Amino acid sequence: MTDIRTQATACRDAAQAIAQLPTAAKDALLRRMADALQRDADDILAANSKDMLAAQEKGVTAAMLDRLKLDPQRLGNIADALREVADLPDPVGLVTRSETRPNGIVVERVRVPLGVVAMIYEARPNVTADAAALCLKAGNGVILRGGSEAIHSNTAIAAALKRALREAGLPDAALTLLEDLRRETMIEMLQLTDLVDLAIPRGGEGLIRFVAEHARVPVIKHYKGVCHLFVDASADPDAALRLLLDGKVSRPGVCNALETLLVHADIADAFLPEAGRALLERGVEIRGDERARLLMGSSTVAATDDDYAAEFLDLILAVRVVGDLDDAIAHIRRFGSDHTEVIATRDDANAERFVQSLRAAVVMVNTSSRFSDGGELGLGAEIGISTTRLHAYGPMGAESLTVERFVVRGAGQTRNLA
Numbered sequence: 001m002t003d004i005r006t007q008a009t010a011c012r013d014a015a016q017a018i019a020q021l022p023t024a025a026k027d028a029l030l031r032r033m034a035d036a037l038q039r040d041a042d043d044i045l046a047a048n049s050k051d052m053l054a055a056q057e058k059g060v061t062a063a064m065l066d067r068l069k070l071d072p073q074r075l076g077n078i079a080d081a082l083r084e085v086a087d088l089p090d091p092v093g094l095v096t097r098s099e100t101r102p103n104g105i106v107v108e109r110v111r112v113p114l115g116v117v118a119m120i121y122e123a124r125p126n127v128t129a130d131a132a133a134l135c136l137k138a139g140n141g142v143i144l145r146g147g148s149e150a151i152h153s154n155t156a157i158a159a160a161l162k163r164a165l166r167e168a169g170l171p172d173a174a175l176t177l178l179e180d181l182r183r184e185t186m187i188e189m190l191q192l193t194d195l196v197d198l199a200i201p202r203g204g205e206g207l208i209r210f211v212a213e214h215a216r217v218p219v220i221k222h223y224k225g226v227c228h229l230f231v232d233a234s235a236d237p238d239a240a241l242r243l244l245l246d247g248k249v250s251r252p253g254v255c256n257a258l259e260t261l262l263v264h265a266d267i268a269d270a271f272l273p274e275a276g277r278a279l280l281e282r283g284v285e286i287r288g289d290e291r292a293r294l295l296m297g298s299s300t301v302a303a304t305d306d307d308y309a310a311e312f313l314d315l316i317l318a319v320r321v322v323g324d325l326d327d328a329i330a331h332i333r334r335f336g337s338d339h340t341e342v343i344a345t346r347d348d349a350n351a352e353r354f355v356q357s358l359r360a361a362v363v364m365v366n367t368s369s370r371f372s373d374g375g376e377l378g379l380g381a382e383i384g385i386s387t388t389r390l391h392a393y394g395p396m397g398a399e400s401l402t403v404e405r406f407v408v409r410g411a412g413q414t415r416n417l418a
Helices: 003-017 023-039 041-058 061-068 072-087 124-139 147-168 185-191 207-215 237-249 265-281 290-296 325-337 347-355
Strands: 095-100 106-113 117-119 141-145 175-177 198-202 225-233 258-264 284-289 316-322 340-344 364-365 385-386 394-396 404-411
Touching: 003 106, 003 117, 003 141, 003 175, 003 185, 003 198, 023 041, 023 072, 023 124, 023 147, 041 147, 061 147, 072 290, 106 207, 117 124, 117 290, 124 141, 124 175, 141 185, 147 175, 185 207, 198 207, 198 385, 207 225, 225 325, 237 258, 237 265, 237 340, 258 325, 265 284, 265 290, 284 290, 284 394, 290 316, 290 404, 316 325, 325 347, 340 347, 347 364, 364 404
Parallel strands: 117 141, 117 198, 141 175, 225 258, 225 340, 258 316, 284 316, 340 364
Antiparallel strands: 095 106, 106 404, 385 394
16 A cells, blocks of 8 residues: 555646646546546446445435435436536636736736645545546646545546546546545645645535644635525515425435525415425425424424524425514524525515625525536536635636736846846
8 A cells, every 4th residue: 555645746746747738638638537437337336336235234324325326327427527627618827817017027817736636525426536527627636535435436436537547648646546544644645735735625514624623734615505595575486485495305415405494574474384385295304483383384393593503414404484684694694604595586686685795605596506516607517615715715616726826027127237
């Protein structure tokens, strides 16, 4: 087993080769990787079946099983995401600003790769491909440290991607999948400030806090997704109900799923009984305040402050009736996690005030929280969602894996010499 410093050094050296690739070569590489995934589909799905069986025997949650599961359609979607990333503009070399100073020097701000990105994640085998594609598109190397529950899936996906690198004549260390999953090894990696430029943990709050507490390298954090839907008094009730059901029921185990419903008091009597019936029919447990319980049926249980702060990742929804928009904003400021917030309204002024009053990474007006995803927002795929206000905020695509540097062009100008 190779030690982590040796692996990180090899990844850094390989990243330099990736950084120098022209756009056409990087895009061809990503399309080759997509083809490799589909060629190896049987092996990847067989490996995923091993992981699923082991997870079921361990009694893991339904939400984790959903994140872990691959099938032909999901694997096809992963391959398509790589092709979408290939089709996106190349952020590397982009001149974001240029000005000529009075002394004639030209000052440019140019996007360049970060270097080596450490991706630490749990039961999400799609991240193996998504992270690799985005890092390589941005000219970076990537160290992938997946969870033990997805080890067979991750290994099979990484094998296909690394083969594509070799076939393109590139060093496959640019994509390094760690086989040593001990926490001690992960901690050592997070200390490698001379080799690793950024760590991105993606998973449960416990994992992210562990990484943040032990890292000496910069960390992009997103502790949890407590996403709210506020149904304003002016909302179209049918549209609001669709947003609610899509946000809560379609995939309850993902970070952009709704966890809390806030309803304006003036529309509560009309909206909540129907919403309650629709949610209960779909197996959702409702935890509400006193008025919500009265309107949504006897099976609704009393909500606590812990419920309003919770990321359930399950078919559970907290509900509260609020007096007005200001009350909704105050609730979100208290219990939100800066992830994604949604308003259903036909009042443009209220929509704008909602957008301007909240500091969430994604704020949505009359559309589902489930669109808070890099692929849905035009990034091709996402390496994570940042709720940390560093160089990236919100869903992170290839551009978020670059930084700006200054390039200064002159004709012999000096500062002090005549």
